[in-house]
Amino acid sequence: xxxxxxxxxxxxxxxxxxxxxxxxxxxxxxxxxxxxxxxxxxxxxxxxxxxxxxxxxxxxxxxxxxxxxxxxxxxxxxxxxxxxxxxxxxxxxxxxxxxxxxxxxxxxxxxxxxxxxxxxxxxxxxxxxxxxxxxxxxxxxxxxxxxxxxxxxxxxxxxxxxxxxxxxxxxxxxxxxxxxxxxxxxxxxxxxxxxxxxxxxxxxxxxxxxxxxxxxxxxxxxxxxxxxxxxxxxxxxxxxxxxxxxxxxxxxxxxxxxxxxxxxxxxxxxxxxxxxxxxxxxxxxxxxxxxxxxxxxxxxxxxxxxxxxxxxxxxxxxxxxxxxxxxxxxxxxxxxxxxxxxxxxxxxxxxxxxxxxxxxxxxxxxxxxxxxxxxxxxxxxxxxxxxxxxxxxxxxxxxxxxxxxxxxxxxxxxxxxxxxxxxxxxxxxxxxxxxxxxxxxxxxxxxxxxxxxxxxxxxxxxxxxxxxxxxxxxxxx
Numbered sequence: 001x002x003x004x005x006x007x008x009x010x011x012x013x014x015x016x017x018x019x020x021x022x023x024x025x026x027x028x029x030x031x032x033x034x035x036x037x038x039x040x041x042x043x044x045x046x047x048x049x050x051x052x053x054x055x056x057x058x059x060x061x062x063x064x065x066x067x068x069x070x071x072x073x074x075x076x077x078x079x080x081x082x083x084x085x086x087x088x089x090x091x092x093x094x095x096x097x098x099x100x101x102x103x104x105x106x107x108x109x110x111x112x113x114x115x116x117x118x119x120x121x122x123x124x125x126x127x128x129x130x131x132x133x134x135x136x137x138x139x140x141x142x143x144x145x146x147x148x149x150x151x152x153x154x155x156x157x158x159x160x161x162x163x164x165x166x167x168x169x170x171x172x173x174x175x176x177x178x179x180x181x182x183x184x185x186x187x188x189x190x191x192x193x194x195x196x197x198x199x200x201x202x203x204x205x206x207x208x209x210x211x212x213x214x215x216x217x218x219x220x221x222x223x224x225x226x227x228x229x230x231x232x233x234x235x236x237x238x239x240x241x242x243x244x245x246x247x248x249x250x251x252x253x254x255x256x257x258x259x260x261x262x263x264x265x266x267x268x269x270x271x272x273x274x275x276x277x278x279x280x281x282x283x284x285x286x287x288x289x290x291x292x293x294x295x296x297x298x299x300x301x302x303x304x305x306x307x308x309x310x311x312x313x314x315x316x317x318x319x320x321x322x323x324x325x326x327x328x329x330x331x332x333x334x335x336x337x338x339x340x341x342x343x344x345x346x347x348x349x350x351x352x353x354x355x356x357x358x359x360x361x362x363x364x365x366x367x368x369x370x371x372x373x374x375x376x377x378x379x380x381x382x383x384x385x386x387x388x389x390x391x392x393x394x395x396x397x398x399x400x401x402x403x404x405x406x407x408x409x410x411x412x413x414x415x416x417x418x419x420x421x422x423x424x425x426x427x428x429x430x431x432x433x434x435x436x437x438x439x440x441x442x443x444x445x446x447x448x449x450x451x452x453x454x455x456x457x458x459x460x461x462x463x464x465x466x467x468x469x470x471x472x473x474x475x476x477x
Contacts, residue, residue, distance in 0.1 A: 001062050001102075001282060006204060007052040009155060009190060011148065014065040015077070016044040018052075019098055021282040023059030027052050027082075031191030034082040038285075041091050043079040043127065047138035047148070049189055060282040062098060068136075070124045078133035090130050092289070097123035099289040150175060151189050162201050163225040168194050202226060203239055210248045217244050329357055332405055332462075335364040337425060339371045341393040354400055361462060362397060363405035366427060368412050368441065375412035375441055383437055387448050398453070408442060409466040415441070 004025060018027070024037045028051040029044060035055070036042060044050050046068040052061075071077065079094075081087045100119045104112040154171055171194065172182035186194045206224040209215060215223070221232035221244075236244050333353070340346045341364065350362075367390065368374050376384045394404055410427040413419075415437055418430040432438035449458050 001060065003054075003059055004052050004061055005054045008159075009049055009051040011047050011049045012065070013046055013068065015046050015068055015071060017064045017079075017094075017098070018042050018044065019062040019064075019095065019286075021060040021062055021285045023057040024055045025052050025059050025061065026055060028191060029080075031188070032083075033191070034080065036082045039088070040081045041079065041087075041094060042082060043077045043131070045076055045136050045138070047136075049151070049191075060285075062102070062282075062286060064098065064101070066120060066124070070120070071128060071132075074135045075128060075132045076134050076136040077127050077131045079127060079131040087131075093126050094123060095286075095289045097126065099286045102283075102286060103290060147185075147189070150185075154186065158198060158201055162198065162205055163223055165225075166198060198225075199235055200239070203236060206232065206236065206244065207240070207247070210244055211251055220244070330359055332361040332363060333357070333359045335362055337366040337369065337371075338364050338393060339366065339369065339389070340364070341396065342389060347396060350402075351400065354402065359402070361403050361405040363407055363462075363464075365407060366410050366425075367406065367408070368445075369410055369425075369427065370413050374445075375414060377414050383440060383444075385441070385444050385448075387445075387452075390445075390448075391452065394449070394453070398457075403461050405462045405464070407464050407466050411438075412441075 001021075003023075009028070018036070018041070020036045020038055020040045022038055024035060027034050027036055027042060029042070030048055030050075034042065079087065079091070081091055097119050101116045101123075104116045104119070109115075154175070157171070157174065158166065168183060169179055171186075172179045175182060177185070183194065186197070190197055192200075202224045206220050206226075209220045209223065213220070217232070218229045221229045224232070226232040226235070233243055236242075236247070240247055242250070335341065335346075335350075341350075353359075366372065372389045373386050374390065376386070378384060397404060411417075411430055411432060413428060415432050415434070416428045416430045417433040419428070420430045421428050446458075
């Protein structure tokens with residue numbers, strides 16, 4: 001489940017189901033363009049060339065990929081509710097299967113893996129029964145392998161040389177083809193003429209530069225391969241409905257309004273841009289398709305009440321000695337990483353939680369992580385401390401009446417003895433290369449907190465040196 005900004009033309013052996021939970025996207029598939037809106041479902045067959053773009057709306061997509069062997073390898077599935085609205089009724093069972101799979105995988109009740117795989121089998125059976133449309137012409141991978149390698153070379157070349165002068169003849173010569181043959185080959189695979197595709201790539205690069213640089217419109221136009229700024233303005237307005245300058249102004253206004261919207265971090269093998277999304281609302285959209293059978297109702301995954309024979313009798317002496325019950329959840333709560341506390345969506349959640357539970361302390365990882373920009377060194381190795389992000393975080397917490405439960409954990413990379421990490425966000429678990437520098441960092445941190453917040457305030461905080469002594473080779477703090 002993710003939100004998409006732009007996924008380039010690509011293909012894969014797996015069959016892919018895309019279900020729009022919120023917003024809308026534009027998909028180029030099988031030489032055609034479709035706009036998918038909320039509750040639309042589309043199936044991308046094995047080896048079908050496709051691309052996904054964000055519209056003016058934010059989106060949340062549920063994506064499922066599985067091997068073509070689940071569809072007998074040869075079947076072509078014609079399932080696209082954007083092209084055929086009548087399919088919405090037939091798709092109820094598919095959506096129900098998707099909801100059930102997500103429910104099982106998230107709840108992880110006993111046997112959930114078998115339940116999920118069984119539901120996938122049912123889903124594929126529904127696709128074969130109601131949406132099969134002959135055989136997939138791209139299923140014979142061996143006979144078409146060279147075509148896909150050629151297409152991949154062409155797309156890679158355009159992505160690397162878009163700012164240069166590229167013509168249809170240029171590409172035909174590179175592939176040792178006639179102009180006529182290459183033109184038909186490209187249009188047949190992608191669905192649009194080569195020059196239009198090249199213009200779209202240049203516009204995408206220009207859009208990224210408008211958002212991420214302070215270059216002038218003219219500089220961006222020339223950087224991205226447009227002959228002149230007039231032509232750039234013309235094509236940009238045709239695609240995005242506004243001029244490049246208007247687009248940049250609107251983007252700046254949106255960022256000021258939505259400072260919390262940040263790209264998710266994906267590894268280098270990922271293609272395209274994925275964004276964080278409102279998971280709770282998206283889940284609600286999906287789970288409405290869970291059916292009413294006893295084994296799929298959400299409540300059915302809760303443990304059953306104990307049998308009468310298992311019940312125990314507990315006697316309470318009202319006049320006996322007693323002690324006040326301290327509700328631990330009113331003392332301390334936990335969060336993820338320190339850097340998350342700088343995001344506005346995290347802060348909104350904290351305010352809301354504080355309104356329901358009057359906790360006094362909050363504990364999180366990574367106050368010294370590289371992303372907090374706390375520690376760096378000069379060329380001669382002299383430490384440089386920067387408490388800017390720490391101050392922003394602690395100032396906010398104290399304004400909310402919450403005190404830090406300070407966890408001294410994970411090593412700044414420039415202090416680390418090695419590059420050993422854990423978790424997807426790569427917390428460094430190695431000991432310090434120089435113990436004296438680590439000691440100096442902790443002392444400087446505590447001294448800064450004392451100077452900024454006063455001894456009386458800091459004395460009321462909890463401090464923890466976190467480690468995992470039972471794990472060999474792990475030094476978290």
